[in-house]
Amino acid sequence: MARSSPVFEQPKSFRASRRWGRGYTVETTDVVVIGAGFAGLVAARELGRSGHSVIVLEARDRVGGRTWTNHALGHDLELGGTWVHWVQPHVWSEMTRYGREIVRSPMAEEAYWLGAGAEVRKGTLADFTALIDEGQRQIIADALAMIPRAVDPTVGGITERDQLSLQQRLDEIALDDEARSANESVWVGHVNAPLNEVGLSSALRWASAAGGHWPLMHEASATYRVVGGMSGFTAAIAADVPGDIRLNSTVTAVEHDATCAVVSLSDGRQLRAQRVVMTLPINAVDTIKVTPVLPDAWVRSNRERVASQGFKVWIKVRGRLPRFFAYASQHHAISVLKSEFVEDDHTILVGFGADHRAIDITSVEQVNAALGVWRDDLEVIGVAAHDWMKDPLSQNTWMTHRPSQLTRDLSELQQADGVLHFAGCDTADLWGGFIDGAIESGLREARLVSASLAT
Template sequence: MNAAQSVDVVIVGAGFAGLKAAHDLVSQGHSVVVLEGRDRVGGRVFTGEVAGVKVDLGGTWVSHRHTAIREVAEQVGATLVPQFTTGRSVLSVGGKQSTYTGTIPKISPLALVNMGRIQLALDKLAKTIDVDAPWNSPRAAELDAISLEEWLGRKGARATTRALLTIVTKVEWGCRPSQVSLLHVLRTIRAFGGFDFMLDAEGGMQESRYVETTQGIAIRYAELLGDRVRTSAPVRRITQDGDGVTVSTDADQISAKYVIVTTSTEHRGGIEFEPSLSEPAQGLIKSWGLGALSKAFVAYDKPFWRANGLSGESATDTATVFATFDVSPSADGPGILMAFCDPIVFDAHAPEVRKDQVVKQLTDLFGPEAAQPIDYIDQRWNEDTFASGGPNPVVAPYASTRYGSVMAEPHGRIHWAGTETAGEWTGSMNGAVLSGQRAAADVAQLLAATETHGRKKAFS
């Protein structure tokens, strides 16, 4: 083990939360080290390549309301492009396939009324949620005691409504409606600015993406920090006493005044804490596990679906793929479809089988031209060592009211960040940046108080 180093703050994790916290602290003159277990920066944003085009294997989109992540991107000179939405989208539900424009598919009048009624009820309930502390919201215990699936049953949701909301839960939390608490769903809807905004591409959460990819932004942002960022340095143990903190990796021991941990809630469990975390904090780790979500990208010579009047967007309740988007660089090609895939029927198969599954389903959705791809790549997030699963935690009934309040509660000199700890925009890259900003401000205030106290003591 190398000789011990001493800094003001150690930051665990080099995703957007950790990098933002580091930048803010460095800008105020504090010394920091960022420790990342992976051999790369970015966390749950990751770049792949298909047909010579860089694509987002993880977090992808930003909205015009996502000012925090957009400021980071502007700082490193990233190029924003609108998500392609021109044309009709494809819906395949209950064995019937149709096309539509806008956010809500063209379904039968009865199904449309039912879906509208359920959406209105969700939005109405979401407005009652305290986004920073949903467990303190009116009726929190009642809303947290049932799953979204159970609530849909009570509200008389029809089969089409259930199918569409299953697609939503797969994308947002990597789970089925039966696995997630109604309170957690409502908190996300409130945090994202409403049900429509959460689902919309044009003007909504899926409004724009970056040419350089989101990990490309993280890489440039990390480069500004220089050798303060260390990859392939998984944190194994954090010990603390009244004087400071010691952070141990396989190769180093670093002393600090404070630590900011930005890992997902579940993966806090991979670190040994001394003294141990409280029982509620340990319950949080066990009950706020990440969902499961996989992605595939299929490339063609050109985005042929555009010539057929299609946007490349689709939603389906069958087989492997449950949603697609057009992420082609231009109309001239290559044409690239991003497909969200259900890990339950996808992850265990060999690469060629996974590819065949996806291509067959895209052919069903977009026609015979989809059967002739020129390239393919996929990402199974369940295989990720440091954040296995989906983009966000699957918070089952009772877990929010029992454990949520300790999410960002400091453990002595250890502070927490990461998108899960954000209020507004929790679960998004914007939320990650805001959480890093908040944790850095809290720690900077403590450092300033310590320095002031030290100066007073020196002259006393």
């Protein structure tokens, strides 16, 4: 995308540059932001508007990070983050700022799920809601006791329960096989991982953010899309950044000391900055060599990996179908399926699964076979997806913690390491893992960086 925003003139105290062996000039700037997703763009905008010179380095050929509106299967499809809601204050503020509107995903006319013997059940939205209600209420029943204030997700009873997995919590609840399978698959749609690898905290913090109401939490997670797409949204923010956004700029190393950092790119160029804001997800921070090494929490979390390891796939099937959703079990290749676009001659479905290795999401044949768990009358004629687990710049979908990771690591992950600052949905307090969380962290770090430069 073309950029016309000016690069700010460097302060005299930090304007010196030098030539080095390959003939490049080492540029200087107040702040380098690594990554042009929501967190990086918001941080750069705020810092630039506070009078600091900012250069954003983005390895991809686009802005948006793990949000990406791509035209495929005849539609503008969100290959990454999709849904927003007015109970998410940071994203809603940005929606208001840039005049973005929302559209509701289709209300289902039919529902499919699996019975106790794996036989297919068919009913209505009300039927399925009644089936999962008890389990959903019990899973998050103590959300407000465990996390009394959603903006402080590591404070409260969660410190004593964070070692539990979401699966362990489900196993504590007396449910019949049909209700258990349905409840488990519903949560796969939220956490994008096998439930025994996901911390209970992931469910409780989102429920707390929704006031302890499970229907509101579900609505906030998967109901309203942004008109014009996420790429249009991030482009609007990018156009508001009073600094330089450089695409196709892969950072390979960051060397830092108490006063500045030198950022090296894959093409040999270097930039010197007084502060660096890193926005890479936990799973991908090791793609940049940082000297001295990152804080222990980053190294430990990167080694363990976060829990999310699933996928999202768009599926084009022949014919105009009644709007429906379907849930299998967490052990099926595709656990969650629902209609998003219904046309005269085709229907576009979106599916989610817990394990990206369970299916080739680029294969029409494999996806078609996976849909057979619910229906044998669907003919897949196209698929579209991006495997974020295989993407070296993300290596996960969205943040879901493993047991104990939230309370053990979050506060340390938020702390600056000298001139290095960290932003992204992985380090958010309120809606961690969501676009709202990315924006929250970008605002936070911009404020802290600006304050540190003023001293």
